[in-house]
Amino acid sequence: QSVLTQPPSVSGAPGQRVTISCTGSSSNIGAGYDIHWYQQVLGTAPKLLIYGNNNRPSGVPDRFSGSKSGTSASLAISGLQFEDEADYYCQSYDSSLSGRVFGGGTKLTVL
Amino acid sequence: GQLVESGGGLVQPGGSLRLSCAASGFTFSDYEMHWVRQVTGKGLEWVSAVGRAGDTYYAGSVKGRFTTSRENAKNSLYLQMTSLRVGDTAVYYCVREETTSSAGGFDIWGQGTMVTVSS
Numbered sequence: 001q002s003v004l005t006q007p008p009s010v011s012g013a014p015g016q017r018v019t020i021s022c023t024g025s026s027s028n029i030g031a032g033y034d035i036h037w038y039q040q041v042l043g044t045a046p047k048l049l050i051y052g053n054n055n056r057p058s059g060v061p062d063r064f065s066g067s068k069s070g071t072s073a074s075l076a077i078s079g080l081q082f083e084d085e086a087d088y089y090c091q092s093y094d095s096s097l098s099g100r101v102f103g104g105g106t107k108l109t110v111l
Numbered sequence: 112g113q114l115v116e117s118g119g120g121l122v123q124p125g126g127s128l129r130l131s132c133a134a135s136g137f138t139f140s141d142y143e144m145h146w147v148r149q150v151t152g153k154g155l156e157w158v159s160a161v162g163r164a165g166d167t168y169y170a171g172s173v174k175g176r177f178t179t180s181r182e183n184a185k186n187s188l189y190l191q192m193t194s195l196r197v198g199d200t201a202v203y204y205c206v207r208e209e210t211t212s213s214a215g216g217f218d219i220w221g222q223g224t225m226v227t228v229s230s
Binding site for chain 2: 002046047051055057092093097103105
């Protein structure tokens with residue numbers, strides 16, 4: 001059971017917009033710690049997609065955006081493309097555990 | 112920047128293994144470094160961290176069994192794993208933490224090294 005909760009899977013058609021939720025608690029997201037998002041294409045290492053809740057590293061398309069409110073965060077992907085098919089993970093810091101925590105991951109399928 | 116792990120392999124339960132990570136293309140001593148692992152087909156799990164000053168932090172699942180260290184002069188990160196269990200079988204990634212906040216994102220990942228604990 002992950003400290004951060006994500007839906008196991010989401011799907012969408014090319015061109016559509018999807019969101020992936022990440023629900024935490026008062027010891028992580030709710031405590032004000034930043035949320036980061038990663039994309040992992042099958043067989044490769046994860047890649048930082050969003051850092052500090054809503055910032056994109058250089059090279060990440062602006063189709064990807066992040067938000068945070070209360071004890072939850074979301075990753076939105078607009079204009080879905082087949083190449084977006086991957087696993088997505090949220091990550092933060094948890095003060096109760098005194099360490100970093102990941103969500104369980106969400107598999108995005110582009111139909 | 113680039114991170115390259117080495118040292119993975121097959122080890123028996125109860126055994127030990129030392130992973131290494133060679134960093135290049137950035138000032139290694141300026142960054143907190145981490146180990147993250149992933150069981151095949153499963154999610155990511157944070158394992159440990161070492162701060163710029165050498166302070167260390169561990170996940171509860173490995174505390175007391177794993178030791179993380181760094182050698183800035185060699186641009187290297189290490190993970191000494193002892194009392195290994197079957198459940199420690201995973202790909203282990205060396206990861207750099209970006210510095211825009213006190214608990215930043217992991218902006219550079221190695222390719223991973225596979226550790227298999229089996230008799």
